[in-house]
Amino acid sequence: MKIGSDIVKVYKDVHIWVGIVAGLMLFVAFYGGAITMFEKPLERWATPPSSLAAPPPLERAPELVSAVLAAHPEAARHYLVMVETAPDAPARVMWRVPGEIRRQFTEYAASFDADGKLQVERVRKTPVAQLIDTLHQHVGLPFPDVVSRNMMGVVALLYAVALVSGVIVLLPTLVKDLFALRVGRNIKRMWLDVHNALGIVSLPFHLVMALTCVIFAFHDPVYALQDKIVYPNGIQWGEEHAPAQPTNSTPLPPAELLRRVNEQLPAFHVYGFSFEQHEGRLEGRVTGLDIRYGTRARTYSSTHFDPYTGEVDTHDLPGHMDDWDTAVNAFFMLHFGSFGGNTVRWMYLLLGLAGAMLFYTGNLLWLESRRRKERGTAPVVQKRSTRVMANLTVGVSLGCVAGMSATIAATKWLPARVADLAAWHEGIYFAVFTLAIAWSFLRGAARSAAELLWLCAALTLAIPLSSLAGVWGVGGTWNHAGAGWVIDLSATVAVPVFLLIAAHSRRRMMKGHADSVWSPRTVPLPP
Structure with missing residues (x-):
């Protein structure tokens, strides 16, 4: 496919600058989103x-x-x-x-x-899973929900622009460069190959994430438009299918309700019932899961039922929805990966981590490309803006990783010591995150990259060690036998990965180009 070089140049500039603006926030969103794929095991692991x-x-x-x-x-x-x-x-x-x-x-x-x-x-359910989900939804911003969500929507739109422009830039060399990984002295070329491969292979996933994030961020205006176009009488929030006024004064016992729900929905695995007083009558919802269908929530579906007759209103359940609600449900299902069971969850976990890597490598490419072309033997002097971006890339990315590991590891220790668990978990995350950024500016990107990766490895190792302390009952810790083992396993696997990346980062610092932003050596200004 032949595309003019001038067009490629325009789209390349758009891709680079949009990626730089949104990349660090998207790193936090994707890394946190990958962890939330196992939100329920994390909640169980973290609850005393x-x-x-x-x-x-x-x-x-x-x-x-x-x-x-x-x-x-x-x-x-x-x-x-x-x-x-x-x-x-x-x-x-x-x-x-x-x-x-x-x-x-x-x-x-x-x-x-x-x-x-x-x-x-x-x-005392430890709110660490909710904190990570909130960071994921708010792209790491510590602002009120309405502000962070709108900013997340803008970032998602920029993200979509970066995806489209990146594909256009790569089209002329797509076949040749797709699976190329040229390892050698040209570090920029190697990172470009990694970046391109990650971007193209996971492109459908990223397009789904970008589109669904825009919908989630601006769902209020979408509902307002839907209210006028789709529903002639306005959206009847829960009123269209409200249960009739009961003729009996006593609701059915839960065991009988379970029997009647199972008769109506034989493939629906019931988790529980909720009951609420509304205008003098008791209303009910049943929560569970039908593994044949994707769900709007990550791990369950729920719908109304009549607690006096056991009759289930199935219109909210996947497999029983009308076409419009099925389409809306698909947005949530595709974003949350709530279909296909654990196979899809693991796939989304890996795609989420690969997405975080995509944004990190994008910043690395920009930093490497900032090095001015050498003239003769004169060394290149890096601009201050380049060093600032390098420090931010290291501090924000590794600060996010270290902060999340630290607050997860603290779940086994805090409940026996503090009252406001939510405030402590949030404080731990943002304290580690802020200190990591400060450390990267204090030490410089070259030195701090390896040092913060060591910190990430240590804090991630603290997660399974905290569970081990719970087995022995150290300091009021605990461990649920068989619950949340995926958390300990994933953290244990991540530790050597962080150490390996740290070793490569240190090697790059010691043996790389002296005039690179990744070198701690000071390059004198040319006379």
Whole structure:
């Protein structure tokens, strides 16, 4: 395919500068997004064990609900009956009480002790998975949700422009350069080959991410437009399918509800039921998963049901949606990788890490290309802007990695020591992230690259070591047998990878070009 060199030059400039503007934020988004592919195992791994007695059988759930509502009337507003319990949902009956801050809740769980008396405890679910997901959604920005989401939408649009312009730039040499990896003295050529291969091979994934991120960021205007065009009477949020006024005064027991739901949805694996008081009547939702379909949420689907008859409203469930809702569901499904089970989750994890590498190598290419062409034997003097970008590339990228490892490792130690877990986890991440950036400016990109990679390896190693400390019960730590093993395994595998990259970074620092931004040696100004 023949494309004029002037057109390629224009698109190359667009690709470079758009990538530079958005690349560091996209690194945080993709690295955090890769971790969230196993958000549920991370939640289970990070939640301290419950002190409650073992959950009573589902058949005794009505008795437990009655005891909870008698002792805690506020639970009647919204409570859960769990069919399946887990470390992050340890009781048969749970409920939430709204906090003073919007969208924050205090969660409680209940059981019966050996004497049949009501036990209640506050669930201390460690919010580290939510923090990483928020960093992923906000492209690492510590701003309010409305600001960060709009900025994320702009970054996603820039990301789409960079993808299209990058493909156009590569088209003239696509066949020749796609799988080429020329390792040698020309470092820039090697990074270009890596960058091109990662970009082209994962292009469909990146196009899906760019498109869905734009939709997520600007979903309010999309809903407003949808309200006018698709729904003639406006979007009826939950009203179109609200259950009828019950004729019975007592809801069916959960065991009977489970039987009736299984009859209507034989392939739907029920996790639990939630009940909410609304205008004097009890409304219900059933949560579970049908593995045959992708889901709007990462790990579950949910829909309304009538708690008095057990009749399920299936319009919200994949496989039962109309064409429009199926299309909307596809956006979420493709973004979250919530289809195909663990095979797709591992694939999305690897694609997410490859995406982070794509943005990192893009910045490396820009930095290498800034070196001025040597004239004779005169050394090249790097511009201050180039050194600043090198420091930011190292500090932001490795600070993100180190910060996330540090706050994950802290999950086994904090619950026994602090009250506000969310504030501590956020503080740990941003403290490590900020210090990494400061260190890269203090030491320079060349020295700090290897040093921060060592820090990443050490903090990532602290994750499985914290689980090991929990096995031995050191300092109030804990470990759930068989829960979250994928977290420890992934962290253990990552450690030698960080050490290997650190060794290559140090070798580049010691033996690379003296006038490179990656050299710690000072190049004197020409006379």
